[in-house]
Amino acid sequence: xxxxxxGSGGREHALAWKLAASPMLKKLYATPGNPGIxxxxxxxxxxxxxxxxxxxxxxxxxxxxxxxxxxxxxxAGLADDLRAAGIRVFGPSRAAAQLEGSKGFTKDLCARYAxxxxxxxxxxxxxxxxxxxxxxxxxxxxxxxxxxAGKGVTVAMTMAEALAALEACFDGSFGSAGxxxxxxxxLTGEEASFFCLCDxxxxxxxxxxxxxxxxxxxxxxxxxxxxxxxxxxxxxxPAMVEATMREIIEPTMRGMAEMGMPFSGVLFAGLxxxxxxxxxxxxxxxFGDPECQVLMMRLKDDLLVLLNAAVDGQLGHMSVxxxxxxxxxxxxxxxxYPGTPEKGSPIGGVDEASGxxxxxxxxxxxxxxxxxVANGGRVLNVTATGATVGAAxxxxxxxxxxxxxxxxxxxxDIGWRAVERETxx
Numbered sequence: 001x002x003x004x005x006x007g008s009g010g011r012e013h014a015l016a017w018k019l020a021a022s023p024m025l026k027k028l029y030a031t032p033g034n035p036g037i038x039x040x041x042x043x044x045x046x047x048x049x050x051x052x053x054x055x056x057x058x059x060x061x062x063x064x065x066x067x068x069x070x071x072x073x074x075x076a077g078l079a080d081d082l083r084a085a086g087i088r089v090f091g092p093s094r095a096a097a098q099l100e101g102s103k104g105f106t107k108d109l110c111a112r113y114a115x116x117x118x119x120x121x122x123x124x125x126x127x128x129x130x131x132x133x134x135x136x137x138x139x140x141x142x143x144x145x146x147x148x149a150g151k152g153v154t155v156a157m158t159m160a161e162a163l164a165a166l167e168a169c170f171d172g173s174f175g176s177a178g179x180x181x182x183x184x185x186x187l188t189g190e191e192a193s194f195f196c197l198c199d200x201x202x203x204x205x206x207x208x209x210x211x212x213x214x215x216x217x218x219x220x221x222x223x224x225x226x227x228x229x230x231x232x233x234x235x236x237x238p239a240m241v242e243a244t245m246r247e248i249i250e251p252t253m254r255g256m257a258e259m260g261m262p263f264s265g266v267l268f269a270g271l272x273x274x275x276x277x278x279x280x281x282x283x284x285x286x287f288g289d290p291e292c293q294v295l296m297m298r299l300k301d302d303l304l305v306l307l308n309a310a311v312d313g314q315l316g317h318m319s320v321x322x323x324x325x326x327x328x329x330x331x332x333x334x335x336x337y338p339g340t341p342e343k344g345s346p347i348g349g350v351d352e353a354s355g356x357x358x359x360x361x362x363x364x365x366x367x368x369x370x371x372x373v374a375n376g377g378r379v380l381n382v383t384a385t386g387a388t389v390g391a392a393x394x395x396x397x398x399x400x401x402x403x404x405x406x407x408x409x410x411x412x413d414i415g416w417r418a419v420e421r422e423t424x425x
Contacts, residue, residue, distance in 0.1 A: 002062055003304065005030040005041060006048055006078075007069025010331075010363035010381040011289035014296040015069060015303070016040040017359065022304035029061060035372060036362025048073050051081035058087045065090060067307060071286050072147060074265070075101035090307045092285050095261035099252075099283040103182045104145050106283050113255040115248050117280040118185040118272075126170045129181055133162045139186040143282075144169050146177030153223055155186070189274040190417070191281065192233040193291050194244055196269075197306060200262035202315040203249045204306075207298065207322065208236040209291040210417065215338055217413045224338040225378060228414030230328040230389050231294040234421050235273050244271060244278045252283075264310060293361050293381045294327035328392035328415050329383040330400055332408045334364070337377035345407035347372045350380070353402035357395055358384045360403075379408060389418035 001024050005016055013036040019028055020040040033043035046054055058066060066082055068074055068091035077094035091097075098105040110117040118141070123129035133140055142165035144152030152174045156162035169178030192210055196203040211229040215221040236244075248269060256263045268284035268291075287295070296303070300321040309318045334341035347365070350372060354360050361383060364376020382399045386392035393415045400410060 001025060001064035001304070002027045002029070004058060004061070004063045004066045005037075005069060006066065006073060008032045008034050008037070009069070009289055010361040010378065011287050011292040012069040013037050013040075013361040013363070014293040014381075014383075015067060015287070017361070018296040018299065018303045019067070022302045024302065024304045024308075027061075029063070034362045035365050035367050036360075048078065049076065051078055054078065055082055055085040055087055058082070058085075064088060065304070065308065065311065067091075069286060071097070071100050071284065074285055075147060079265075088311050090265060090311055092263055092265040093261060096256060096263045096265075097285045098261075099256075099263070099267070100285040101147060102145055103143050103282060104180060106280075107182055109252065109255055110280060113251045115251050115280055116277065118187050120182055120184045122180065122182055124180045126166060129166050129170075129183060130163060132183055133159070133166065136183070136185070138162055141184040141186055142166055142169065143182040143184065144174040144178040145180035145182055146174070148174040148177040152177055155223075187272040187274055187279055187281070189272045190235045192236050192271050192273060193229075193288055194236060194241070194249075194269045194271055195287070195291070195295065196249055196267045197310045197315055198253065198263050198265060198267050199310045199313045199315040200257070200264045201253070201313065203245070203253050203267060204315045204318055204320065205241060205245065206266070206320055207231060207295045208233040208241070209288065209294055210235070211288065211291055212411060212414055215411075217411050222338055224333075226288070226290045227331045227333070227411045228329055229288070229290045229294050230326060230392065230415045230418055231291070231298055232322075232326065234418050240273065240278055244269065248278060248280050289363075290329045290331055290381050293329045293383045297327035297359065297383055297385050298323045298325065323385065325385045325387060326389045326392045326418075327383060327385045328389060328396050329361075329381045330396045330410050330414050331363070331378050332380040332382060332400065332403065332405065332410045333378050334374045334376065335407050335409055341374070341377040342407055343373075343375055344368070345374045345405065347374060347379070347408070348404035349402050353382065353399040355399075357386065358382070358399045360399065374405070374407065382410075388422050389415045390422050393419060
């Protein structure tokens with residue numbers, strides 16, 4: 001089977017690496033890709049916003065499956081247009097992608113189907129939002145309603161932070177994504193990421209992870225797209241997974257079907273483990289980044305078989321096998337991130353840092369004059385496995401230290417919660 005993979009980040013490199021290992025795969029194409037993905041796939045130049053040209057390429061190359069990595073093409077309805085052209089695609093419809101494309105849509109779904117989540121208000125003007133925040137008090141969470149590349153959420157610990165975040169949204173800091181704002185109750189607990197493969201009817205649990213959103217060690221500083229992750233998430237006990245499926249995932253699947261927008265693809269639930277049980281923070285409609293990297297390292301089954309089963313409505317007959325080992329990824333970012341990152345700095349030692357139990361996934365890289373250079377904010381995902389999270393962490397940082405990139409930085413405490421649990425045993 002020929003497969004087309006859309007995307008250019010570390011998530012897509014991890015997907016390409018796993019898809020390339022499938023005996024079902026005949027040829028893998030990717031657009032736009034990156035230098036790491038180029039080792040697994042033939043890179044092609046396509047305008048993903050031009051859905052008809054993507055469909056024409058798929059017909060020309062006899063593409064049997066399109067795998068959409070990032071969220072923006074899904075929210076733009078690419079999956080609908082490809083399906084209308086008779087092309088099989090892994091990813092939700094435009095309507096179903098509202099679960100990520102509009103935080104307000106998801107909050108209203110939770111209210112309608114009694115899905116546990118934080119109390120909230122939705123606003124399209126500053127003054128009512130400001131009044132709600134002043135009445136509720138801090139800490140409080142301010143979210144741009146639309147897609148903001150992981151940067152549209154502010155966990156405001158003070159009123160000043162909350163009001164500044166509101167003003168940033170309505171002043172256009174996040175473009176159209178901030179034209180509407182969701183204001184949420186601050187939840188106390190431990191966060192976790194929970195994934196399911198979905199075929200419109202069945203949701204098949206597909207692993208747990210925890211990521212680190214804040215840019216600084218000790219979970220300080222502004223939110224980012226993610227500075228590292230590990231899997232499995234110790235807080236997601238079998239009882240927590242069962243409760244999440246029963247109280248959150250299954251009502252969502254039923255509700256989306258009832259509303260005429262059955263969900264097919266990856267359903268990524270960002271959860272808070274509270275004293276009352278799991279509560280939904282947000283949904284994403286694609287694999288997380290960098291959570292995908294650690295999931296792919298642990299997945300024992302053929303990813304392409306599983307994705308085809310989701311597209312064909314056959315997940316009820318499938319199961320997923322995972323390595324007993326833990327996986328951990330450290331994001332190496334360019335100085336300036338999550339603000340304006342410095343681009344163009346040379347990176348050495350990447351191949352030397354790779355090895356047994358260690359994969360380095362490219363996120364924001366390019367090749368210039370034959371040399372690897374930084375070309376984005378999050379640049380490399382140094383990913384390792386080990387018998388414990390602590391062992392995986394040690395391997396990952398050993399690999400980080402082999403990479404020669406003075407203009408890069410990373411957090412040195414990825415996995416700290418799990419390592420503390422392990423050392424306390």
